[in-house]
Amino acid sequence: MERESRLAGTVRPGGRTAKVRAAVLQATQDELVERGFDGLGMDQVAARAGVGKTTVYRRWGTAARLVTDLMTELAEQSAPPPDTGGIDDALRANALSVLGAVNDPRLGATFQAVIAAATCNEEAATALRAFYTRRIAEWAEVVDAAVGRGELPEGTDGPELIRAVSAPLYYRLVVTREPVDEVVAERAAARALAAARAGAFIGAPGG
Amino acid sequence: MERESRLAGTVRPGGRTAKVRAAVLQATQDELVERGFDGLGMDQVAARAGVGKTTVYRRWGTAARLVTDLMTELAEQSAPPPDTGGIDDALRANALSVLGAVNDPRLGATFQAVIAAATCNEEAATALRAFYTRRIAEWAEVVDAAVGRGELPEGTDGPELIRAVSAPLYYRLVVTREPVDEVVAERAAARALAAARAGAFIGAPGG
Numbered sequence: 415m416e417r418e419s420r421l422a423g424t425v426r427p428g429g430r431t432a433k434v435r436a437a438v439l440q441a442t443q444d445e446l447v448e449r450g451f452d453g454l455g456m457d458q459v460a461a462r463a464g465v466g467k468t469t470v471y472r473r474w475g476t477a478a479r480l481v482t483d484l485m486t487e488l489a490e491q492s493a494p495p496p497d498t499g500g501i502d503d504a505l506r507a508n509a510l511s512v513l514g515a516v517n518d519p520r521l522g523a524t525f526q527a528v529i530a531a532a533t534c535n536e537e538a539a540t541a542l543r544a545f546y547t548r549r550i551a552e553w554a555e556v557v558d559a560a561v562g563r564g565e566l567p568e569g570t571d572g573p574e575l576i577r578a579v580s581a582p583l584y585y586r587l588v589v590t591r592e593p594v595d596e597v598v599a600e601r602a603a604a605r606a607l608a609a610a611r612a613g614a615f616i617g618a619p620g621g
Numbered sequence: 622m623e624r625e626s627r628l629a630g631t632v633r634p635g636g637r638t639a640k641v642r643a644a645v646l647q648a649t650q651d652e653l654v655e656r657g658f659d660g661l662g663m664d665q666v667a668a669r670a671g672v673g674k675t676t677v678y679r680r681w682g683t684a685a686r687l688v689t690d691l692m693t694e695l696a697e698q699s700a701p702p703p704d705t706g707g708i709d710d711a712l713r714a715n716a717l718s719v720l721g722a723v724n725d726p727r728l729g730a731t732f733q734a735v736i737a738a739a740t741c742n743e744e745a746a747t748a749l750r751a752f753y754t755r756r757i758a759e760w761a762e763v764v765d766a767a768v769g770r771g772e773l774p775e776g777t778d779g780p781e782l783i784r785a786v787s788a789p790l791y792y793r794l795v796v797t798r799e800p801v802d803e804v805v806a807e808r809a810a811a812r813a814l815a816a817a818r819a820g821a822f823i824g825a826p827g828g
Contacts, residue, residue: 450741526740529736529740529795529796530736530737530740530741531737532798533736534657534733539798542796542797542798543797543798543799546796546797546798547797550797574808577789577792580796581788581789581792582784582785584792585784585791585792588740588795589736589753589791589795590749590750590753590757590784591746591747591749591750591753592750601821605785605813605816605822606812606816607821608815608816608819608821609819609821611819612815612818613815614808614814614815
């Protein structure tokens with residue numbers, strides 16, 4: 415919670431700390447896209463951001479922590495919109511948000527760089543896990559609200575349903591290397607919803 | 622077809638060509654697991670396999686082609702068993718076969734190495750795509766047979782249903798970096814099946 419409020423304060427527009435963080439995270443993302451996780455250097459990030467090295471070392475300490483903070487910021491940006499429609503619209507919006515992220519040249523390359531690094535680097539894996547844990551938990555609230563409205567069976571596992579919407583998109587993107595488009599996204603949402611309506615997502619959480 | 626029969630001949634036990642290929646592919650896999658895709662060298666593979674460099678260069682040409690051939694061999698090994706039970710057993714067997722592969726130290730590391738390389742290397746991506754195209758097509762026949770027996774709705778998209786069984790496992794493995802166990806595998810199969818029974822996989826193929 416304390417971390418939450420610190421970050422919220424940090425990104426307050428106009429604050430000097432916020433400007434430094436924004437510049438450093440943008441430089442981190444640029445370097446990550448161009449050089450990959452293993453090529454990421456603190457000095458290069460500081461130079462690119464136009465920020466003193468001392469500030470970057472003192473505040474982030476290691477390149478891996480820069481990536482972790484970048485992923486925190488990206489998680490904030492991918493929070494679900496206010497829940498206004500039904501669960502079908504919400505899951506569709508979720509799938510289209512994943513689609514937009516993975517097909518965006520800069521954002522897509524960022525995720526691919528961290529996903530690649532995470533196969534053999536525990537810090538990259540931790541940053542990735544933190545991002546998805548947060549994103550999945552936030553979108554799961556949309557599922558819980560739908561259960562509350564009686565749109566989905568009681569006991570539907572929100573995090574698992576959210577994972578099921580994203581999984582087919584990432585599977586094509588990084589595993590089978592097949593194209594990911596709007597049809598793929600909409601079908602992923604519709605299929606996860608059909609299974610949820612049939613009660614296939616009722617079960618112990620986290621399973 | 623010609624390629625199929627050549628490979629079938631190649632792996633005939635006892636043949637000299639088969640023995641060379643087996644030794645070279647095993648050395649390729651060892652090097653891939655230890656050094657990653659970018660660290661894979663033809664000379665090291667030849668030395669490790671105890672095979673002349675000239676043979677390896679003449680037969681495979683590049684390190685990427687060694688990986689492609691390795692993936693071809695792994696695809697052959699992951700073909701579905703004879704279809705004896707119902708579709709629920711078959712999809713469960715499919716999910717458990719993915720689980721066994723990704724959690725096997727050697728095989729899991731092989732896939733992670735190629736998946737990581739594929740994020741920035743087109744040859745690795747092509748090898749990966751070829752592996753999954755073949756694996757998905759072979760398992761899709763099991764779905765077609767179930768449709769034929771009336772177990773699933775007419776028009777159910779076999780390749781898409783097979784992708785849907787694997788996707789949640791790989792999503793956890795390489796994207797969210799969460800554990801993948803038998804419960805995850807069985808739920809992936811059960812949820813894909815529930816959606817298929819509800820008609821959510823009826824649609825144009827390849828979508």
